[in-house]
Amino acid sequence: MNNSSQRAAILLVLALLLVTTRLHLPATLTHFGGIPDASWAVFFLAGFYLRGWSRWAFPLFMGLAVLVDYVVISGQGINFWTHYCVSPGYWFLLPAHLALWAGGLLARRYYSSERFGRSLAIVVVSLFASVAVCHLLAQGSFYWMSSSVSEPTLAGWWKNYSDWFLPYLRVAAIYVGLAVIAHVGVQQLARIGQAHDKSVR
Template sequence: MTTKSTLALKPGLIALMALMAATRFHHFGTPFALPDASLAIFFLAGLWLGGRYLFAILLAEAGLIDYLAITKLGVSDFCVSQAYVFLIPTYAAMWLGGKWCRQFETQTPTALAQQFIALVVATSSAFLLSNGSFYILSGRYPEGNWTQYIERFAMYYPPYMTSTLIYGVLIFAVVNAAKSLISHKTPQQTI
């Protein structure tokens, strides 16, 4: 990686980090706050940025935001339990899904469909890791059973998937449109 490409990555990382900072306070959003974009951020960072250090930076940011939200802003700590550590493999699933998509250098309909499927599979895997570990390890469901888990799955999976897909597709489209405009921009002639 050249110095030029390293410098080109920084604005993208800063933009993704700013989006996480702006949205991480509410999983599914409220009338006054957007839903959490963290899953899409990890996927897109894996796709465009890569590097385990950047993964660690995003993990640290997520943990810091959660800490500040709970201790300083009065956000509920209901989701913080022994299962919290499973957010690492949850976000790794997203990161690796994005990283896998790097092989698609062209924007053909087939490649785009494969990337979309990878986003769905990564998000589903992430949901099973985070939701399953919370259900089993949090202590919030001591009398838990499969029926109860399936009910909770049905309640939380659709918004989990929907917000991730919306963020992922929207950001991907905006970035690719911007790249296309920049690459097709003709240099201005000087007299």
């Protein structure tokens, strides 16, 4: 995916996915019930596909995520800065999402279309590790720095971390798994097209 127009198309699709799922659209609008937030998967996939644009694409996606949060919270008639989610730990979402982006970058660095099994294993390990770090930063900063947790303890933090880790990992893995299927499908179609062009010549 080195072509600029392909990258631009991927950027647009990922941005739309981030916005539509992070908005938590009601079931009456989506027709599918609650659609899980794809933000974590989006940052991982953006790191994979937009690696050459990271310098400006990562700030763009972070700004978009914060803007959506602002719209959702303000739309409920609540002051953004007083919402319980916007604690001092909220700003740890920057390094948390950067960890996901870095996981995508790492997976792309070792990706080879000729060695799909190895590449898939690298994607799986990179996703698991980056989600673990992201969750550590996002959940940990909220737990230890938010006034919502009156008496934080190490045991309480660990229970909270372990209770939520698998659900977050599962959602990210589903979206990334769908992206892998789409990626392989596009590659196969491209190969069929190339083979057809050669046969016509």
